[in-house]
Amino acid sequence: MRDEITRDETTRVEAKGRVGSICRSLRRAIVERAIRPGDRLPEDALGERFGVSRTIARQALGQLAGEGLVELRRNRIAVVATPSWEEARDTFDVRISLERLVVGRLAGRLTQAQQGELHAHIAREEAAQGGSEAASIRLATEFHLLLAEMTRSPVLERYVAELGYRCALVLSLYSRPHSAECGVAEHRALVAALIAGDAERAVSLMDHHLDAVAERARIVAAPPRERDLGRLLAPYVETVGG
């Protein structure tokens, strides 16, 4: 009778309809630094911006809090998380540990199609070099998510993604402005090593790449400035069609 959208799938780790849509939008806004650590995320404003009720906005905030991107304080407005410096360093350490696993699994096992995807992505990164900083940062993060996806391990993919977003948040807090992710060359070298099947070299390249990214976080950036949430989020509102 109703052939429309009978999404029956088991909701494992993402995409619970509208809630998942809001989470994706907010993650992207965080990665692109449209919203920054300490910025307030009132349930009402969020709901209005995304065209949903407070219940849905609240669920999204709860999920993001579970991912470490949002801080929930009792009876207070939710804010974008502000990880401490120790936590920041730890986040990178854990991420490196998992991404080593990723490259170890991928070295010498990439299909032709996957190789093409990776090269296409890197090309996109290069094309974005001169443009907006936001696009560069987003693409750099997505490169790592793309690698994780290719392991075909939902577990690994999930944790790498979560840590990738948390690291992006950390960089938003601690990295010097305009020091963006200029590691496209490193991405290219890494893919070359993966295709060559040189696992040891690939792991080593990934190590140094992520260390270099973390290193840029040594200098504390200027404090964030408060702005209007509605305008900040406008470009990140997805269409609600679950």
Place this chain on the structure above:
Amino acid sequence: MRDEITRDETTRVEAKGRVGSICRSLRRAIVERAIRPGDRLPEDALGERFGVSRTIARQALGQLAGEGLVELRRNRIAVVATPSWEEARDTFDVRISLERLVVGRLAGRLTQAQQGELHAHIAREEAAQGGSEAASIRLATEFHLLLAEMTRSPVLERYVAELGYRCALVLSLYSRPHSAECGVAEHRALVAALIAGDAERAVSLMDHHLDAVAERARIVAAPPRERDLGRLLAPYVETVGG
């Protein structure tokens, strides 16, 4: 003025009052195999059992779903997760990768107090050997969480805990009954290596220990039997005092 319980703490990763309490109870029930993969978790029954409304039970289910312990299907009763065999193996791989990090950080850096805690825990594990299988399994899982705590890294602690619970769930599904966690000797050897400061040996011991645990999951267990949720959860209901 009000010196009572002005819990003002930032709710980072756990313990949101009643919701956190329910999550802890359910995690423990899963680890001890009182509830097993596929078992149904209706919001009503859960709420009634823990003395809370559906809203709170729902939040707990949402959080546990985020941790991979519960499966939420649209418009259907939530169930304890039933990971596939591939996912099971992946979960162990990721866990091993993180626990290597843990022992690497701990080797040669344990304080006297921490050494005492570990020995006391192992003594408890040995004492539980003859008793209920549930207690043995729980203590074995908690040993790893205790190690993670000692790194003083909230990030590492969180992911190790999450993966520990997921692995316990996997074993509940795939391990042969009465093959319980008989790795107390391995725990003792690991602690000895940590105290001796032999990082390489400690990492190797952890590797083999977790591999051995995973190995027990090779044989598929008998299918779970349905029972009464109320009675199953009775021992796991914490007092609600948030």
Place this chain on the structure above:
DNA sequence: TGGGATTTGTTCGTATGTATT
């Protein structure tokens, strides 16, 4: 210090979808 506006915490009712007889 105080008080009003704002924001969250929670419950409960209704609508909708699923399972079962």
Place this chain on the structure above:
DNA sequence: GAATACATACGAACAAATCCC
């Protein structure tokens, strides 16, 4: 196959805490 019982999805509303002037 239809009807009934049941469970979830969502939103409105109220109480309590917090924020801000």
